Amino acid sequence: MTAPAYNFAYLDEQTKRMIRRAILKAIAIPGYQVPFASREMPMPYGWGTGGVQVTASILGPDDTLKVIDQGSDDTTNAVSIRKFFTKTANVRTTTATIEATVIQTRHRVPETPLSEEQVLVYQVPIPEPLRFLEPRETETRRMHALSEYGLMHVKLYEDIARHGHIATAYAYPVQVDDRYVMDPSPIPKFDNPKLDDCPALQLFGAGREKRIYAIPPYTRVVSLDFEDHPFEAYRHDAACELCGASDSFLDEVITDDDGNRMFVCSDTDYCEQRRALGHGPYNAAPADPQGSSHTGASPTEPA
Amino acid sequence: MTTLADSASDKDVMAFDAAFASQAAFRAVMNCMARPGTIATLKGIAAPAPFTPATAALVKSLADYDSPIWLDASFSAAPETADWIRFHTGAPLTADPAKAAFALIADPQAMPALTQFAQGSEEYPDRSTTLIIQVTSFSGPAFELTGPGIKTSRVIAIQSLPANFIDLMADNRELFPRGVDLILTAGTAIAALPRSLRIAEAR
Ligand SMILES: [Zn+2]
Numbered sequence: 027m028t029a030p031a032y033n034f035a036y037l038d039e040q041t042k043r044m045i046r047r048a049i050l051k052a053i054a055i056p057g058y059q060v061p062f063a064s065r066e067m068p069m070p071y072g073w074g075t076g077g078v079q080v081t082a083s084i085l086g087p088d089d090t091l092k093v094i095d096q097g098s099d100d101t102t103n104a105v106s107i108r109k110f111f112t113k114t115a116n117v118r119t120t121t122a123t124i125e126a127t128v129i130q131t132r133h134r135v136p137e138t139p140l141s142e143e144q145v146l147v148y149q150v151p152i153p154e155p156l157r158f159l160e161p162r163e164t165e166t167r168r169m170h171a172l173s174e175y176g177l178m179h180v181k182l183y184e185d186i187a188r189h190g191h192i193a194t195a196y197a198y199p200v201q202v203d204d205r206y207v208m209d210p211s212p213i214p215k216f217d218n219p220k221l222d223d224c225p226a227l228q229l230f231g232a233g234r235e236k237r238i239y240a241i242p243p244y245t246r247v248v249s250l251d252f253e254d255h256p257f258e259a260y261r262h263d264a265a266c267e268l269c270g271a272s273d274s275f276l277d278e279v280i281t282d283d284d285g286n287r288m289f290v291c292s293d294t295d296y297c298e299q300r301r302a303l304g305h306g307p308y309n310a311a312p313a314d315p316q317g318s319s320h321t322g323a324s325p326t327e328p329a
Numbered sequence: 330m331t332t333l334a335d336s337a338s339d340k341d342v343m344a345f346d347a348a349f350a351s352q353a354a355f356r357a358v359m360n361c362m363a364r365p366g367t368i369a370t371l372k373g374i375a376a377p378a379p380f381t382p383a384t385a386a387l388v389k390s391l392a393d394y395d396s397p398i399w400l401d402a403s404f405s406a407a408p409e410t411a412d413w414i415r416f417h418t419g420a421p422l423t424a425d426p427a428k429a430a431f432a433l434i435a436d437p438q439a440m441p442a443l444t445q446f447a448q449g450s451e452e453y454p455d456r457s458t459t460l461i462i463q464v465t466s467f468s469g470p471a472f473e474l475t476g477p478g479i480k481t482s483r484v485i486a487i488q489s490l491p492a493n494f495i496d497l498m499a500d501n502r503e504l505f506p507r508g509v510d511l512i513l514t515a516g517t518a519i520a521a522l523p524r525s526l527r528i529a530e531a532r
Contacts, residue, residue, distance in 0.1 A: 034348040042348075043393050046355045047430070050391075051455040053362045054510045054523035056477045060455045084359065086352045142364075171451035203477050203525065205506065223480075227363040242363045242478035242525075 035082035035115040041065050045083040045238070049229060052240035057202030058170070059153050064236040069110070073103055074132055074149030075233030078110070081130045081147050084229070085111065090118040092126035097134040097275070097292035104132075123295050133196075135217040137274045137296040140226035142243060148211045150232040153239065155199045155209040175207045178250060186255050195260065201248050202241055215249065216259045216275045222247040264289045265308050269300035350374075354390035358512060361521040366474045366485040368467050373517035376417075377409035379435035381463050383514035385413075388461070392420040392431055399429035399446075399458070403436040426458065434462045437490050443501050446509050454506035457524075461512045465489040467520065471531035478523070484531045485520060487513060498528045 033039070041063075048062040067075040085091065091111055095104040099121040107130060108119050120126050123138040132149040140146060156166045159177045169175070178199055185193045192198075198215035202208050210221055211230060221228065221241060228241040241247060251257035265272040267288040274296055276289040291297035350372060357369040373382025374389060392398060398420045404410050414420055423429050426446045434440045446458035469488035472495070475481075491497065501508045501524055508524035522528070 034345060034352070039348055039351065040393055040395075042351070042355075043391060044395065046359070047391060047396065048455070049359060050362050050459065050510070051457075053359065053478075054525055055454055055506050056525060058454060058506055061453075084352075084356060086356055087349060167452040227359075240363075244480045245477040 033114070035085050035111065036067070037065065037079065037082045041079075042083045045079055048238045049080065049083065049240065052229070052238050053227070053242050055206075056242055056245050057200075057206030057208040057239060059208075059232075059237040059239045062236055062238050064233050067233065069106070071234045072151070074107065074130070074231075076231030076235075076238070077130050077132070077147050077149030077233075078107060078231075079233060080229050080231035080238060081111065081128060082115070084145060084147075085115050085117060085128060087115075087117065089127045090120050090125055092120050092123060092129045092295075093131075094129065094134060094136070094293075094295075095132045097136075097277070098294045100294065121295050122299070133212050133214075134275070134292060135213055135220045137271075137291070137293040138299070140220075140224055142225045144226040146224075146226050146228045148213075148228065148230045150209065150211045150230045150237070151234070152197075153209055153230065153232040153235050153237040155197075155207050170206060173205065175201075175250075178207055179252075182250060183252065186252070192251070192255060192257075198257075199250050201250060203245050204248075207250070208239060208241075214260070214275055215257075216261050218247075218249045218257070219259055262289055266291045266297060266300075267307050269297045269305045270308050271297065271300055271305070350386070351390040354386045358387060358391075358519060358521060361512070361519055362478075362510070362523055364478045364483075365476065365522055365526045366472075366479065366483040366520060368485070368518050368520045371517050371519055376413055377407060379403050379407055379463065380410070380413070381514045382517045383519050384433065384461050384463055385417075386517075387512065387514070387519070388414065388420075388431070388433070389417050392418040394419045394421065396430035397421045397423040397428055399423050399426045399432040401432070401434045401436055401440060403439075404433045429458045432458050432460045434460060437462050437464060440491065443497050443509050444504075448504060448507040448509065451507065454508070457507065457509055459510045459512060461514060462490075464513050464515050466515045467513075467518055473529045473531040474522070474526050475529075476526035479526070487520075488515075495528055495530060498522065498526075502527060 048060045052060045093104045093108045095101040111117055123136045128145050130147045154166050160166050182192050196212045197209055200208050200210050225243050227243055230239045249257040262276045268290050274291045277292045278287050281288050354371050357371050361369050371383045371386045374385045376385035449457035465488045468486050471484050471486045474483045510524050511522040513520045
Protein backbone atom coordinates (compact mmCIF):
# COMPACT_ATOMS: atom_id res chain seq x y z
CA MET A 27 0.00 0.00 0.00
CA THR A 28 1.26 3.48 -0.83
CA ALA A 29 1.43 5.87 2.05
CA PRO A 30 -0.70 8.97 1.58
CA ALA A 31 0.94 12.38 1.83
CA TYR A 32 -1.29 13.07 4.82
CA ASN A 33 -2.60 10.72 7.47
CA PHE A 34 -5.96 11.65 8.93
CA ALA A 35 -5.29 12.73 12.52
CA TYR A 36 -1.53 12.31 11.99
CA LEU A 37 -1.22 8.60 12.86
CA ASP A 38 -0.86 6.04 10.07
CA GLU A 39 -3.67 3.51 9.66
CA GLN A 40 -1.65 0.58 11.01
CA THR A 41 -0.89 2.44 14.24
CA LYS A 42 -4.54 3.43 14.61
CA ARG A 43 -5.64 -0.20 14.16
CA MET A 44 -3.22 -1.32 16.87
CA ILE A 45 -4.46 1.39 19.25
CA ARG A 46 -8.10 0.67 18.39
CA ARG A 47 -7.65 -3.02 19.21
CA ALA A 48 -6.12 -1.98 22.54
CA ILE A 49 -9.06 0.36 23.24
CA LEU A 50 -11.59 -2.45 22.65
CA LYS A 51 -9.70 -4.68 25.10
CA ALA A 52 -9.47 -1.86 27.61
CA ILE A 53 -13.24 -1.37 27.49
CA ALA A 54 -13.89 -5.11 27.87
CA ILE A 55 -11.61 -5.28 30.95
CA PRO A 56 -12.50 -2.10 32.88
CA GLY A 57 -9.54 -0.56 34.73
CA TYR A 58 -6.95 -2.97 33.32
CA GLN A 59 -3.92 -1.36 31.67
CA VAL A 60 -3.52 -2.64 28.11
CA PRO A 61 0.05 -2.29 26.77
CA PHE A 62 0.36 -0.69 23.34
CA ALA A 63 3.22 0.28 21.05
CA SER A 64 3.25 4.03 21.66
CA ARG A 65 4.43 6.14 18.73
CA GLU A 66 6.63 9.20 18.65
CA MET A 67 4.39 12.22 18.41
CA PRO A 68 5.42 15.70 17.27
CA MET A 69 5.27 16.99 20.86
CA PRO A 70 7.12 16.23 24.09
CA TYR A 71 5.89 13.41 26.39
CA GLY A 72 4.72 15.79 29.10
CA TRP A 73 2.25 17.17 26.58
CA GLY A 74 -0.08 14.24 26.64
CA THR A 75 1.15 12.04 23.81
CA GLY A 76 -0.86 9.09 25.19
CA GLY A 77 -4.09 11.06 25.22
CA VAL A 78 -3.28 12.48 21.79
CA GLN A 79 -2.78 9.00 20.33
CA VAL A 80 -6.08 7.77 21.80
CA THR A 81 -7.89 10.86 20.50
CA ALA A 82 -6.28 10.48 17.06
CA SER A 83 -7.45 6.86 16.91
CA ILE A 84 -11.09 7.51 17.76
CA LEU A 85 -11.62 10.89 16.07
CA GLY A 86 -13.71 11.12 12.89
CA PRO A 87 -14.81 13.92 10.58
CA ASP A 88 -18.15 14.33 12.42
CA ASP A 89 -16.57 14.92 15.82
CA THR A 90 -16.36 18.15 17.77
CA LEU A 91 -13.25 18.24 19.94
CA LYS A 92 -12.64 20.06 23.19
CA VAL A 93 -9.21 20.09 24.86
CA ILE A 94 -8.69 21.16 28.44
CA ASP A 95 -5.60 21.50 30.55
CA GLN A 96 -6.22 21.84 34.30
CA GLY A 97 -9.76 22.91 33.46
CA SER A 98 -8.74 25.60 30.98
CA ASP A 99 -9.18 25.63 27.20
CA ASP A 100 -6.62 28.39 26.83
CA THR A 101 -3.30 27.06 28.15
CA THR A 102 -0.45 26.58 25.68
CA ASN A 103 -0.85 22.81 25.96
CA ALA A 104 -4.61 22.83 25.27
CA VAL A 105 -4.31 25.32 22.42
CA SER A 106 -1.51 23.41 20.70
CA ILE A 107 -3.31 20.06 20.93
CA ARG A 108 -6.48 21.66 19.55
CA LYS A 109 -4.45 23.23 16.71
CA PHE A 110 -2.79 19.88 16.04
CA PHE A 111 -6.14 18.18 15.44
CA THR A 112 -7.56 21.12 13.48
CA LYS A 113 -4.56 20.82 11.19
CA THR A 114 -4.30 17.03 10.90
CA ALA A 115 -7.99 16.02 11.10
CA ASN A 116 -9.80 19.24 10.25
CA VAL A 117 -12.29 18.56 13.03
CA ARG A 118 -14.54 21.19 14.57
CA THR A 119 -13.35 22.35 17.96
CA THR A 120 -15.20 23.94 20.81
CA THR A 121 -14.60 25.19 24.33
CA ALA A 122 -18.18 24.39 25.39
CA THR A 123 -18.39 21.06 27.21
CA ILE A 124 -21.94 20.39 26.02
CA GLU A 125 -20.99 20.83 22.34
CA ALA A 126 -18.06 18.39 22.40
CA THR A 127 -18.27 14.75 21.31
CA VAL A 128 -14.65 14.06 22.31
CA ILE A 129 -12.97 15.85 25.21
CA GLN A 130 -9.27 15.40 25.81
CA THR A 131 -8.23 16.43 29.28
CA ARG A 132 -5.23 16.87 31.47
CA HIS A 133 -5.82 16.91 35.24
CA ARG A 134 -9.57 17.68 35.39
CA VAL A 135 -13.03 16.28 34.75
CA PRO A 136 -15.41 18.96 33.47
CA GLU A 137 -17.94 20.28 36.00
CA THR A 138 -20.77 20.09 33.46
CA PRO A 139 -22.19 16.56 33.63
CA LEU A 140 -21.15 14.45 30.65
CA SER A 141 -23.60 12.67 28.36
CA GLU A 142 -23.81 9.28 26.67
CA GLU A 143 -22.78 10.88 23.39
CA GLN A 144 -19.40 11.94 24.74
CA VAL A 145 -15.99 10.34 25.16
CA LEU A 146 -13.56 11.72 27.75
CA VAL A 147 -9.89 11.06 26.96
CA TYR A 148 -7.44 11.53 29.83
CA GLN A 149 -3.75 12.27 29.43
CA VAL A 150 -1.91 10.05 31.90
CA PRO A 151 1.70 10.48 33.03
CA ILE A 152 2.02 7.42 35.32
CA PRO A 153 -0.71 4.81 34.75
CA GLU A 154 0.37 2.29 37.39
CA PRO A 155 -1.19 3.13 40.77
CA LEU A 156 1.13 0.65 42.50
CA ARG A 157 4.32 1.99 40.90
CA PHE A 158 5.49 4.09 43.86
CA LEU A 159 5.03 1.07 46.12
CA GLU A 160 6.61 -1.46 43.77
CA PRO A 161 8.96 -0.41 40.97
CA ARG A 162 9.01 -3.80 39.20
CA GLU A 163 6.47 -4.16 36.40
CA THR A 164 6.41 -7.99 36.80
CA GLU A 165 5.45 -7.51 40.45
CA THR A 166 2.72 -4.92 39.84
CA ARG A 167 1.30 -7.14 37.07
CA ARG A 168 1.21 -10.01 39.55
CA MET A 169 -0.43 -7.88 42.20
CA HIS A 170 -3.16 -6.82 39.77
CA ALA A 171 -3.59 -10.43 38.64
CA LEU A 172 -4.19 -11.54 42.23
CA SER A 173 -6.14 -8.41 43.23
CA GLU A 174 -3.45 -8.00 45.87
CA TYR A 175 -4.12 -4.41 46.83
CA GLY A 176 -3.21 -4.53 50.53
CA LEU A 177 -0.07 -2.41 50.00
CA MET A 178 -2.16 0.40 48.55
CA HIS A 179 -4.32 0.43 51.65
CA VAL A 180 -1.21 0.42 53.82
CA LYS A 181 0.07 3.48 51.98
CA LEU A 182 -3.21 5.35 52.46
CA TYR A 183 -3.30 4.30 56.09
CA GLU A 184 0.22 5.65 56.64
CA ASP A 185 -1.19 8.96 55.39
CA ILE A 186 -3.78 8.83 58.13
CA ALA A 187 -1.21 7.93 60.77
CA ARG A 188 1.01 10.83 59.72
CA HIS A 189 -1.53 13.52 58.85
CA GLY A 190 -4.70 12.43 60.64
CA HIS A 191 -6.41 12.11 57.27
CA ILE A 192 -5.67 10.73 53.80
CA ALA A 193 -3.36 13.42 52.42
CA THR A 194 -3.37 12.15 48.85
CA ALA A 195 -5.10 14.98 46.98
CA TYR A 196 -4.43 14.10 43.35
CA ALA A 197 -4.32 10.82 41.42
CA TYR A 198 -6.29 9.32 44.28
CA PRO A 199 -6.64 5.57 43.51
CA VAL A 200 -9.98 4.05 42.59
CA GLN A 201 -11.29 0.52 42.19
CA VAL A 202 -13.22 -0.15 38.99
CA ASP A 203 -16.20 -2.53 39.00
CA ASP A 204 -14.89 -4.19 42.19
CA ARG A 205 -11.83 -5.48 40.37
CA TYR A 206 -8.88 -3.40 39.14
CA VAL A 207 -7.33 -0.63 41.20
CA MET A 208 -6.68 2.21 38.79
CA ASP A 209 -4.95 5.58 38.69
CA PRO A 210 -7.51 8.17 37.59
CA SER A 211 -4.59 10.39 36.37
CA PRO A 212 -3.61 13.47 38.40
CA ILE A 213 -7.13 14.86 38.70
CA PRO A 214 -7.98 16.38 42.09
CA LYS A 215 -9.80 13.85 44.26
CA PHE A 216 -12.72 16.31 44.09
CA ASP A 217 -13.28 14.86 40.59
CA ASN A 218 -13.19 11.19 41.63
CA PRO A 219 -16.96 10.88 42.26
CA LYS A 220 -17.59 12.03 38.66
CA LEU A 221 -15.93 8.85 37.36
CA ASP A 222 -18.56 6.68 39.04
CA ASP A 223 -21.65 5.75 37.03
CA CYS A 224 -20.65 8.32 34.37
CA PRO A 225 -22.81 8.25 31.20
CA ALA A 226 -19.74 8.93 29.00
CA LEU A 227 -17.05 6.46 28.00
CA GLN A 228 -13.74 7.34 29.69
CA LEU A 229 -10.44 6.42 28.02
CA PHE A 230 -6.98 6.88 29.51
CA GLY A 231 -3.77 7.10 27.46
CA ALA A 232 -0.22 7.04 28.82
CA GLY A 233 2.32 7.73 26.03
CA ARG A 234 5.66 7.31 27.77
CA GLU A 235 4.47 4.26 29.73
CA LYS A 236 2.60 2.84 26.72
CA ARG A 237 -0.68 1.96 28.42
CA ILE A 238 -4.34 2.42 27.57
CA TYR A 239 -7.17 1.78 30.00
CA ALA A 240 -10.85 2.54 30.18
CA ILE A 241 -13.96 2.94 32.27
CA PRO A 242 -17.10 2.02 30.32
CA PRO A 243 -20.19 4.17 30.89
CA TYR A 244 -22.26 3.46 34.02
CA THR A 245 -19.47 1.56 35.73
CA ARG A 246 -19.00 1.47 39.48
CA VAL A 247 -15.87 3.41 40.42
CA VAL A 248 -15.01 3.60 44.12
CA SER A 249 -12.28 5.70 45.71
CA LEU A 250 -10.29 3.56 48.12
CA ASP A 251 -10.93 4.40 51.75
CA PHE A 252 -11.49 3.04 55.25
CA GLU A 253 -14.59 2.66 57.34
CA ASP A 254 -13.25 5.05 59.99
CA HIS A 255 -11.75 7.41 57.36
CA PRO A 256 -14.22 7.57 54.49
CA PHE A 257 -13.24 9.19 51.20
CA GLU A 258 -13.89 12.93 51.05
CA ALA A 259 -13.93 15.00 47.89
CA TYR A 260 -12.03 18.10 48.98
CA ARG A 261 -12.61 21.62 47.68
CA HIS A 262 -11.75 25.05 49.08
CA ASP A 263 -14.57 26.23 51.32
CA ALA A 264 -15.33 29.26 49.18
CA ALA A 265 -17.33 30.38 46.18
CA CYS A 266 -15.93 31.37 42.80
CA GLU A 267 -15.27 35.10 42.86
CA LEU A 268 -16.34 35.45 39.24
CA CYS A 269 -19.52 33.36 39.00
CA GLY A 270 -20.39 32.57 42.59
CA ALA A 271 -20.33 28.81 42.10
CA SER A 272 -19.99 26.96 45.36
CA ASP A 273 -20.04 23.49 43.79
CA SER A 274 -17.03 23.75 41.46
CA PHE A 275 -13.35 22.99 41.99
CA LEU A 276 -11.53 26.25 42.66
CA ASP A 277 -8.09 27.50 41.77
CA GLU A 278 -6.48 30.10 43.96
CA VAL A 279 -4.96 32.68 41.62
CA ILE A 280 -2.71 35.63 42.37
CA THR A 281 -4.36 38.76 41.00
CA ASP A 282 -1.73 41.48 41.39
CA ASP A 283 1.86 42.31 42.32
CA ASP A 284 0.89 42.67 45.99
CA GLY A 285 0.13 38.96 46.13
CA ASN A 286 -3.61 39.37 46.49
CA ARG A 287 -5.42 36.17 45.75
CA MET A 288 -8.84 35.11 44.63
CA PHE A 289 -10.70 31.85 44.15
CA VAL A 290 -12.04 31.11 40.66
CA CYS A 291 -13.47 28.04 38.96
CA SER A 292 -10.72 25.85 37.56
CA ASP A 293 -13.16 24.85 34.77
CA THR A 294 -13.16 28.00 32.66
CA ASP A 295 -16.04 26.89 30.41
CA TYR A 296 -18.24 26.15 33.43
CA CYS A 297 -17.45 29.57 34.88
CA GLU A 298 -18.13 31.36 31.56
CA GLN A 299 -21.42 29.52 31.01
CA ARG A 300 -22.57 30.50 34.48
CA ARG A 301 -21.64 34.14 33.96
CA ALA A 302 -23.42 34.09 30.59
CA LEU A 303 -26.54 32.98 32.49
CA GLY A 304 -26.22 36.01 34.74
CA HIS A 305 -24.51 34.45 37.73
CA GLY A 306 -22.08 36.70 39.49
CA PRO A 307 -19.93 36.77 42.60
CA TYR A 308 -21.62 36.37 45.98
CA ASN A 309 -20.50 39.75 47.28
CA ALA A 310 -22.00 41.54 44.28
CA ALA A 311 -25.35 39.91 44.90
CA PRO A 312 -28.18 41.21 47.06
CA ALA A 313 -28.26 39.91 50.61
CA ASP A 314 -28.84 36.18 50.70
CA PRO A 315 -31.89 35.43 52.88
CA GLN A 316 -30.48 31.94 53.59
CA GLY A 317 -27.27 33.38 54.92
CA SER A 318 -24.06 32.19 53.32
CA SER A 319 -25.08 28.53 53.14
CA HIS A 320 -23.44 26.60 50.33
CA THR A 321 -26.43 25.07 48.67
CA GLY A 322 -24.81 24.90 45.25
CA ALA A 323 -27.04 27.67 43.91
CA SER A 324 -25.87 31.22 43.58
CA PRO A 325 -28.03 33.88 45.25
CA THR A 326 -28.25 35.66 41.91
CA GLU A 327 -29.88 32.65 40.31
CA PRO A 328 -33.28 33.58 38.91
CA ALA A 329 -36.12 32.04 40.90
CA MET B 330 -16.01 22.50 4.05
CA THR B 331 -12.37 22.48 3.02
CA THR B 332 -10.66 19.25 3.89
CA LEU B 333 -7.06 18.24 3.76
CA ALA B 334 -8.04 15.96 0.93
CA ASP B 335 -8.91 18.98 -1.25
CA SER B 336 -5.27 19.79 -1.65
CA ALA B 337 -4.18 16.18 -2.00
CA SER B 338 -3.98 13.80 -4.95
CA ASP B 339 -6.65 11.25 -5.96
CA LYS B 340 -4.62 8.56 -4.25
CA ASP B 341 -4.76 10.57 -1.05
CA VAL B 342 -8.51 11.02 -1.41
CA MET B 343 -8.92 7.25 -1.66
CA ALA B 344 -6.68 6.77 1.35
CA PHE B 345 -8.81 9.29 3.22
CA ASP B 346 -12.02 7.49 2.24
CA ALA B 347 -10.56 4.20 3.49
CA ALA B 348 -9.41 5.91 6.69
CA PHE B 349 -12.86 7.38 7.29
CA ALA B 350 -14.56 4.02 6.64
CA SER B 351 -12.22 2.29 9.11
CA GLN B 352 -12.80 5.00 11.69
CA ALA B 353 -16.58 4.80 11.31
CA ALA B 354 -16.60 1.01 11.71
CA PHE B 355 -14.27 1.21 14.70
CA ARG B 356 -16.27 3.96 16.39
CA ALA B 357 -19.44 1.91 16.00
CA VAL B 358 -17.87 -1.19 17.52
CA MET B 359 -16.22 0.87 20.27
CA ASN B 360 -19.63 2.27 21.25
CA CYS B 361 -21.16 -1.20 21.14
CA MET B 362 -18.36 -2.62 23.31
CA ALA B 363 -18.83 0.27 25.75
CA ARG B 364 -22.62 -0.27 25.83
CA PRO B 365 -23.10 -4.02 25.60
CA GLY B 366 -26.25 -5.11 23.84
CA THR B 367 -26.85 -1.90 21.91
CA ILE B 368 -27.19 -2.45 18.19
CA ALA B 369 -25.40 -0.24 15.67
CA THR B 370 -25.57 -0.25 11.91
CA LEU B 371 -22.35 -0.12 9.89
CA LYS B 372 -21.91 1.04 6.34
CA GLY B 373 -20.79 -2.50 5.58
CA ILE B 374 -18.74 -3.65 2.63
CA ALA B 375 -19.51 -6.31 0.05
CA ALA B 376 -17.40 -9.42 0.48
CA PRO B 377 -17.73 -13.03 -0.70
CA ALA B 378 -20.09 -15.34 1.21
CA PRO B 379 -20.31 -16.19 4.04
CA PHE B 380 -19.10 -12.68 5.05
CA THR B 381 -21.87 -10.36 6.22
CA PRO B 382 -21.23 -6.74 5.14
CA ALA B 383 -20.66 -5.80 8.80
CA THR B 384 -18.14 -8.59 9.44
CA ALA B 385 -16.20 -7.55 6.33
CA ALA B 386 -16.16 -3.90 7.45
CA LEU B 387 -14.98 -4.85 10.95
CA VAL B 388 -12.26 -7.18 9.70
CA LYS B 389 -10.99 -4.55 7.27
CA SER B 390 -11.06 -1.91 10.00
CA LEU B 391 -9.39 -3.90 12.78
CA ALA B 392 -7.21 -6.69 11.35
CA ASP B 393 -3.69 -6.56 9.91
CA TYR B 394 -0.46 -8.60 9.78
CA ASP B 395 -0.26 -8.33 13.55
CA SER B 396 -3.61 -10.04 14.25
CA PRO B 397 -3.93 -13.72 13.23
CA ILE B 398 -7.41 -14.80 12.17
CA TRP B 399 -9.05 -18.16 12.82
CA LEU B 400 -11.88 -19.27 10.50
CA ASP B 401 -14.72 -21.62 11.32
CA ALA B 402 -15.50 -24.49 8.95
CA SER B 403 -18.03 -22.51 7.02
CA PHE B 404 -15.64 -19.56 6.44
CA SER B 405 -12.68 -21.77 5.58
CA ALA B 406 -14.75 -23.90 3.20
CA ALA B 407 -15.43 -20.82 1.07
CA PRO B 408 -12.52 -20.59 -1.39
CA GLU B 409 -12.54 -16.78 -1.61
CA THR B 410 -12.33 -16.11 2.14
CA ALA B 411 -8.57 -16.48 2.47
CA ASP B 412 -7.85 -14.34 -0.60
CA TRP B 413 -10.21 -11.62 0.54
CA ILE B 414 -8.57 -11.45 4.01
CA ARG B 415 -5.07 -11.48 2.54
CA PHE B 416 -5.86 -8.75 0.03
CA HIS B 417 -7.79 -6.44 2.36
CA THR B 418 -5.93 -6.89 5.64
CA GLY B 419 -2.70 -8.85 5.21
CA ALA B 420 -3.65 -10.77 8.35
CA PRO B 421 -2.22 -14.29 8.66
CA LEU B 422 -4.67 -17.16 9.06
CA THR B 423 -4.19 -19.61 11.90
CA ALA B 424 -5.65 -23.08 12.36
CA ASP B 425 -5.08 -22.81 16.12
CA PRO B 426 -7.93 -20.94 17.81
CA ALA B 427 -5.68 -20.34 20.84
CA LYS B 428 -3.37 -18.22 18.65
CA ALA B 429 -6.09 -16.10 17.07
CA ALA B 430 -6.59 -12.37 17.66
CA PHE B 431 -9.87 -12.65 15.78
CA ALA B 432 -12.10 -15.64 15.08
CA LEU B 433 -14.70 -15.48 12.32
CA ILE B 434 -17.73 -17.65 12.92
CA ALA B 435 -20.45 -17.99 10.29
CA ASP B 436 -22.13 -20.97 11.92
CA PRO B 437 -22.56 -20.26 15.64
CA GLN B 438 -24.38 -23.56 16.23
CA ALA B 439 -21.17 -25.40 15.35
CA MET B 440 -18.68 -23.09 17.07
CA PRO B 441 -16.01 -24.60 19.33
CA ALA B 442 -16.02 -24.10 23.09
CA LEU B 443 -15.10 -20.53 24.00
CA THR B 444 -12.23 -21.92 26.09
CA GLN B 445 -10.50 -23.20 22.95
CA PHE B 446 -9.72 -19.60 21.97
CA ALA B 447 -6.97 -17.47 23.49
CA GLN B 448 -8.10 -16.46 26.99
CA GLY B 449 -5.22 -14.16 27.88
CA SER B 450 -3.20 -14.72 31.03
CA GLU B 451 -3.88 -13.46 34.55
CA GLU B 452 -1.13 -10.85 34.02
CA TYR B 453 -2.09 -10.04 30.41
CA PRO B 454 -5.81 -10.80 30.01
CA ASP B 455 -5.86 -8.65 26.86
CA ARG B 456 -3.97 -11.36 24.96
CA SER B 457 -7.23 -13.02 24.06
CA THR B 458 -9.35 -13.75 21.00
CA THR B 459 -12.17 -11.47 19.88
CA LEU B 460 -14.88 -13.61 18.27
CA ILE B 461 -16.87 -12.11 15.41
CA ILE B 462 -19.99 -14.24 15.26
CA GLN B 463 -22.53 -13.96 12.47
CA VAL B 464 -26.10 -14.47 13.62
CA THR B 465 -29.18 -14.53 11.43
CA SER B 466 -30.85 -11.53 13.09
CA PHE B 467 -31.24 -9.48 16.24
CA SER B 468 -34.66 -10.90 17.01
CA GLY B 469 -36.06 -13.99 18.70
CA PRO B 470 -34.65 -15.30 22.01
CA ALA B 471 -34.07 -12.40 24.40
CA PHE B 472 -31.18 -12.08 26.82
CA GLU B 473 -30.91 -9.74 29.77
CA LEU B 474 -27.52 -8.11 30.21
CA THR B 475 -26.02 -6.37 33.24
CA GLY B 476 -22.54 -5.08 33.98
CA PRO B 477 -20.20 -2.24 33.02
CA GLY B 478 -21.65 -0.08 30.23
CA ILE B 479 -25.23 -0.77 31.25
CA LYS B 480 -27.12 1.60 33.55
CA THR B 481 -29.49 -0.99 35.01
CA SER B 482 -30.06 -3.80 32.55
CA ARG B 483 -30.47 -4.12 28.81
CA VAL B 484 -32.33 -6.71 26.77
CA ILE B 485 -31.04 -7.93 23.42
CA ALA B 486 -32.69 -10.48 21.15
CA ILE B 487 -30.35 -12.72 19.20
CA GLN B 488 -31.32 -15.45 16.76
CA SER B 489 -29.33 -18.62 16.03
CA LEU B 490 -26.99 -18.86 19.00
CA PRO B 491 -26.21 -22.26 20.56
CA ALA B 492 -28.91 -23.43 22.99
CA ASN B 493 -26.46 -23.31 25.93
CA PHE B 494 -25.21 -19.81 25.11
CA ILE B 495 -26.02 -18.41 28.56
CA ASP B 496 -23.95 -21.16 30.20
CA LEU B 497 -21.06 -20.54 27.82
CA MET B 498 -21.08 -16.84 28.70
CA ALA B 499 -21.40 -17.56 32.42
CA ASP B 500 -18.32 -19.80 32.20
CA ASN B 501 -16.52 -17.05 30.29
CA ARG B 502 -17.41 -14.55 33.06
CA GLU B 503 -16.06 -16.95 35.69
CA LEU B 504 -12.62 -16.60 34.10
CA PHE B 505 -12.62 -12.80 34.33
CA PRO B 506 -10.32 -10.91 33.74
CA ARG B 507 -9.38 -13.71 31.34
CA GLY B 508 -11.86 -14.73 28.68
CA VAL B 509 -13.02 -13.78 25.20
CA ASP B 510 -15.04 -10.86 23.87
CA LEU B 511 -17.83 -11.32 21.32
CA ILE B 512 -18.91 -9.10 18.47
CA LEU B 513 -22.14 -10.22 16.81
CA THR B 514 -23.09 -9.23 13.28
CA ALA B 515 -26.26 -9.67 11.22
CA GLY B 516 -26.26 -8.03 7.81
CA THR B 517 -24.98 -4.54 8.50
CA ALA B 518 -25.98 -4.58 12.18
CA ILE B 519 -23.56 -5.22 15.04
CA ALA B 520 -23.65 -5.67 18.82
CA ALA B 521 -20.93 -6.55 21.31
CA LEU B 522 -20.81 -8.80 24.35
CA PRO B 523 -17.58 -8.08 26.26
CA ARG B 524 -16.30 -10.54 28.86
CA SER B 525 -17.24 -8.16 31.68
CA LEU B 526 -20.99 -8.63 31.30
CA ARG B 527 -23.43 -10.97 33.00
CA ILE B 528 -26.11 -12.54 30.93
CA ALA B 529 -29.41 -14.22 31.76
CA GLU B 530 -32.55 -15.27 30.02
CA ALA B 531 -34.88 -12.28 29.68
CA ARG B 532 -38.37 -12.74 31.10
ZN1 LIG C 1 -16.73 30.45 38.39
